[in-house]
Amino acid sequence: MENAKTNYSRRSFLKSSALVGGGLMISFSSLAKLGLDDKVSGVDLPDQWYELTGYIKITPDNLIKILNPNPEFGQNVMTSLPMIVAEELEADWKNVVVEMGPHDNVKFGPQFTGGSNSVRMYWKLLREAGSAARHMLLEAAAQTWSVPVEELTTKAGMIYHEKSGKSGTYGSFASKASTIPIPKGPKLKDVKDFKVVRSSQKNVEGLKIVSGQPLFGLDYKHEGMLIAMIHHPPAFGMKLKSFDAAQTLKMPGIIDVFSQKLYEEGFELGGFDTRTFNDLLVVVGKTTWEVINARKKLVVEWEPAGDIKETVAGRDGKREVVVPGELENTSTQLAKMKEHANKPAQQLRKDGDPETAFKNAAQIIERTYTAPFLAHNCMEPMNFFAHVTDEKALLVGPLQAPGWTKPTLSKLLKLPADKIEIQMTRMGGGFGLRAYGHYLSEAALISKKIKAPVKLVYTREDDMTYGIYRPMYTATYRAALDANKNLIAFHVKGGGIPEHPIHANRFPAGAVDNYLAEGWQIPSNITIGAFRAPRSNFNAAAEQSFLDEIAEAMGKDPIDFRLELLKRAKENPVGENNDYNADRYAGVLKLVKEKSGWNKPENKKYSRGVASYFCHNSYAAHVVDMIKRDGQPYVERVFSAIDCGIVVNPDAATNMVEGAVVDGIGNALYGGLTHKDGAAVQNNFNRYRMIRFHEAPKKIDVHFVQNDLDPTGLGEPPFPPVFGAVANALYKNTGERFYEQPYNLQLNKTSRA
Amino acid sequence: MITLNINKKNYNVDVDPETPLLWVLRDVINLVGTKYGCGVAQCGACVVHLNGEAVRSCVTKVSRAVGQKVVTIEGLSEKNDHPLQKAWIELDVPQCGYCQSGQIMSAAALLRENKNPTEKDIDAAMAGNICRCGTYLRIRKAIQLAAEMQRKGIKIP
Numbered sequence: 001m002e003n004a005k006t007n008y009s010r011r012s013f014l015k016s017s018a019l020v021g022g023g024l025m026i027s028f029s030s031l032a033k034l035g036l037d038d039k040v041s042g043v044d045l046p047d048q049w050y051e052l053t054g055y056i057k058i059t060p061d062n063l064i065k066i067l068n069p070n071p072e073f074g075q076n077v078m079t080s081l082p083m084i085v086a087e088e089l090e091a092d093w094k095n096v097v098v099e100m101g102p103h104d105n106v107k108f109g110p111q112f113t114g115g116s117n118s119v120r121m122y123w124k125l126l127r128e129a130g131s132a133a134r135h136m137l138l139e140a141a142a143q144t145w146s147v148p149v150e151e152l153t154t155k156a157g158m159i160y161h162e163k164s165g166k167s168g169t170y171g172s173f174a175s176k177a178s179t180i181p182i183p184k185g186p187k188l189k190d191v192k193d194f195k196v197v198r199s200s201q202k203n204v205e206g207l208k209i210v211s212g213q214p215l216f217g218l219d220y221k222h223e224g225m226l227i228a229m230i231h232h233p234p235a236f237g238m239k240l241k242s243f244d245a246a247q248t249l250k251m252p253g254i255i256d257v258f259s260q261k262l263y264e265e266g267f268e269l270g271g272f273d274t275r276t277f278n279d280l281l282v283v284v285g286k287t288t289w290e291v292i293n294a295r296k297k298l299v300v301e302w303e304p305a306g307d308i309k310e311t312v313a314g315r316d317g318k319r320e321v322v323v324p325g326e327l328e329n330t331s332t333q334l335a336k337m338k339e340h341a342n343k344p345a346q347q348l349r350k351d352g353d354p355e356t357a358f359k360n361a362a363q364i365i366e367r368t369y370t371a372p373f374l375a376h377n378c379m380e381p382m383n384f385f386a387h388v389t390d391e392k393a394l395l396v397g398p399l400q401a402p403g404w405t406k407p408t409l410s411k412l413l414k415l416p417a418d419k420i421e422i423q424m425t426r427m428g429g430g431f432g433l434r435a436y437g438h439y440l441s442e443a444a445l446i447s448k449k450i451k452a453p454v455k456l457v458y459t460r461e462d463d464m465t466y467g468i469y470r471p472m473y474t475a476t477y478r479a480a481l482d483a484n485k486n487l488i489a490f491h492v493k494g495g496g497i498p499e500h501p502i503h504a505n506r507f508p509a510g511a512v513d514n515y516l517a518e519g520w521q522i523p524s525n526i527t528i529g530a531f532r533a534p535r536s537n538f539n540a541a542a543e544q545s546f547l548d549e550i551a552e553a554m555g556k557d558p559i560d561f562r563l564e565l566l567k568r569a570k571e572n573p574v575g576e577n578n579d580y581n582a583d584r585y586a587g588v589l590k591l592v593k594e595k596s597g598w599n600k601p602e603n604k605k606y607s608r609g610v611a612s613y614f615c616h617n618s619y620a621a622h623v624v625d626m627i628k629r630d631g632q633p634y635v636e637r638v639f640s641a642i643d644c645g646i647v648v649n650p651d652a653a654t655n656m657v658e659g660a661v662v663d664g665i666g667n668a669l670y671g672g673l674t675h676k677d678g679a680a681v682q683n684n685f686n687r688y689r690m691i692r693f694h695e696a697p698k699k700i701d702v703h704f705v706q707n708d709l710d711p712t713g714l715g716e717p718p719f720p721p722v723f724g725a726v727a728n729a730l731y732k733n734t735g736e737r738f739y740e741q742p743y744n745l746q747l748n749k750t751s752r753a
Numbered sequence: 754m755i756t757l758n759i760n761k762k763n764y765n766v767d768v769d770p771e772t773p774l775l776w777v778l779r780d781v782i783n784l785v786g787t788k789y790g791c792g793v794a795q796c797g798a799c800v801v802h803l804n805g806e807a808v809r810s811c812v813t814k815v816s817r818a819v820g821q822k823v824v825t826i827e828g829l830s831e832k833n834d835h836p837l838q839k840a841w842i843e844l845d846v847p848q849c850g851y852c853q854s855g856q857i858m859s860a861a862a863l864l865r866e867n868k869n870p871t872e873k874d875i876d877a878a879m880a881g882n883i884c885r886c887g888t889y890l891r892i893r894k895a896i897q898l899a900a901e902m903q904r905k906g907i908k909i910p
């Protein structure tokens with residue numbers, strides 16, 4: 001079997017040392033260069049080497065501590081990354097303690113959770129570290145017992161010498177092992193011998209979660225800590241004109257009200273420094289409720305911000321960007337997108353001669369899809385603790401990418417990076433939003449100004465109306481069929497506010513002789529950012545609905561049609577850079593076909609929709625089974641097939657796929673953020689509809705393709721194709737095609753009519 | 754001064770009686786297991802028990818809790834061994850975990866009243882708790898498992 005495509009390179013370093021009080025510590029670090037296959041929405045990732053770091057500690061009392069190096073927001077890396085170490089170490093998982101380290105980023109690597117990369121980046125490094133520790137312990141035992149190391153075996157944290165009947169714990173050899181040189185290129189286990197990895201292990205923080213322990217940023221407390229909130233403008237495109245805080249300052253518990261700029265004029269914004277509102281109107285008080293209340297007494301005048309010039313420093317150097325000042329409305333956004341869709345666009349890929357093919361077509365199918373802005377709605381709203389003094393800064397809270405935030409903080413606070421410590425807490429969701437560090441910068445500036453430890457808290461309303469949304473998208477797809485109903489050309493032209501969604505080299509590129517992909521975008525002051533599988537989360541809705549419609553026009557089964565295209569892509573690919581593996585793509589479709597009993601008569605009672613997608617190096621396909629419940633379409637069950645290489649922690653992985661399916665159904669049916677005169681119309685869960693308990697399917701049947709490929713991402717890949725599968729099932733259920741998200745809008749129209 | 758009985762302990766707190774119980778718990782008494790998610794009775798992250806009933810502490814004035822028995826996730830069981838907590842761990846329900854204390858408190862109020870809830874009963878009891886991570890299926894299974902444990906006196910070690 002061919003190896004998974006690995007588009008990052010690295011050099012790794014292991015270091016051993018003796019622990020104070022006895023024992024062994026192996027610290028590991030590796031330089032990794034990310035080549036994220038998915039450019040994160042709207043930003044250029046810094047193109048540099050990262051240091052990935054962590055440690056294993058083995059104490060004489062046989063406790064094994066493993067530092068989880070990466071942020072945790074529910075994808076369970078806090079369990080799965082240490083599992084990888086324990087596997088090669090042959091540790092007894094029961095005796096392993098997972099630590100969420102001091103997380104100073106300078107020492108502990110990029111600590112980036114996003115792009116479904118955690119396991120993929122750390123896989124080899126963690127294995128090497130575990131293996132090295134094991135070999136050093138073996139060597140220490142061999143020397144102690146004066147026996148050849150080859151005669152020793154290990155099992156569950158014990159070393160055995162069968163001939164002499166001797167045995168000892170890892171802990172008893174740990175101190176001696178710290179004097180043994182680190183082996184060069186430690187031998188890794190055969191995948192077939194895995195015992196910890198590939199067997200389900202429970203969440204190491206499960207007990208703390210179900211007993212309400214303080215784990216999250218919002219739970220963090222600090223001596224003398226104050227609470228701050230930012231009163232931001234009511235609409236995108238507005239800014240602060242003046243304010244009167246007299247009444248607010250009279251309210252109990254209020255310490256200060258002031259305004260301050262987030263970034264000074266000309267400040268070079270890094271890729272993740274997206275700022276929506278630059279004037280911070282800050283209320284500081286003793287407790288959260290006092291600040292919430294006192295805010296209501298502010299008398300504020302806002303004014304149009306007008307066009308704003310920004311300097312963004314990305315991978316391609318510095319760029320000047322003009323952010324338009326218009327106060328946008330959803331209706332005008334839609335109208336603008338419609339108008340733009342007819343203008344010439346940037347060509348992203350072209351194979352063959354699509355113009356001629358369309359001219360000669362016997363039948364052309366053309367469909368346009370749209371999707372709204374989406375708010376992340378992490379259940380824990382944005383917040384961060386900061387304590388900034390003239391000498392140093394301590395920041396504590398939930399953040400996906402401290403490594404990208406630190407340089408900004410350093411510039412902003414005028415402190416050297418080694419005087420800034422960022423500690424990470426567990427995150428109450430991230431979904432991409434917590435890669436953007438504006439709230440951390442804000443907290444730091446507020447602390448600096450009031451010279452006190454402070455926690456910045458966003459209320460739900462602040463959080464939902466602040467921006468950094470999934471962009472608003474549209475795409476027009478065209479397919480040309482010849483007289484024999486063969487697909488001879490495929491054209492996608494996609495656009496968005498403020499960026500387009502197109503992945504030009506994705507399926508069905510490579511499977512059609514004549515292919516054209518184009519993109520266009522409309523600038524906006526509504527800020528956007530990565531949202532669980534950026535861009536893919538729209539493409540998989542539009543393209544997969546469209547493929548369903550072409551299959552129908554061709555009189556073909558939708559799965560068979562996709563498999564035919566993939567066969568073509570494999571045997572005789574069109575073009576060069578097709579960035580998917582046709583075999584693995586077909587693999588998930590075949591698996592879901594089998595597991596869902598796709599053609600079985602007993603399943604005819606369901607309105608079935610299928611969709612598949614590839615992103616973040618993994619493959620996913622779903623069959624959604626819909627019924628009518630109280631006259632409304634309802635997804636009763638879902639079958640999912642996933643290929644993400646080796647599944648490190650199967651039950652946790654299944655949980656994540658289930659979650660992605662529920663999240664996908666919810667966003668497809670209900671998700672959407674609209675604007676009126678620049679203001680976000682939905683500002684809390686009474687207006688922004690989230691999927692609820694009874695709306696989730698009763699059953700999600702998750703299957704993983706069994707292979708021995710290095711693990712690839714899982715947090716994002718199962719999410720996008722849910723949208724397409726839901727749309728296709730809705731068609732079967734209602735007889736109507738769904739082109740606009742959220743699909744619930746059309747359902748409401750139909751049921752009213 | 755207001756006296757509150759929380760998890761069988763008395764606390765004297767000096768707060769405005771209008772303050773939502775949620776913020777008294779979190780900011781004053783330092784019981785942070787009860788979460789803030791929306792502040793407008795929409796998400797269920799803040800559910801606590803008031804005399805055994807599930808209430809949303811974000812919209813419950815602290816004055817209403819005076820003279821009542823308040824139970825938060827921290828006091829749901831003595832040893833974190835409520836059947837729901839056991840079932841939650843057994844089925845590895847949480848993802849990010851933020852919504853889960855509210856979910857468990859809503860489910861606990863259901864099981865107290867209804868030893869053998871139907872699917873519909875569970876739907877109704879849990880409709881007010883949002884989970885962005887989408888753990889609803891596991892929550893359902895965990896409630897069913899806990900109900901069974903309670904009925905049959907089964908214990909998970």
Ligand code: FES
Nearest residue numbers: 790791792797811
């Ligand atoms: S915080 Fe109380 S219901 Fe959401």
Ligand code: FES
Nearest residue numbers: 849850884885886
């Ligand atoms: S587990 Fe993350 S919101 Fe429910």
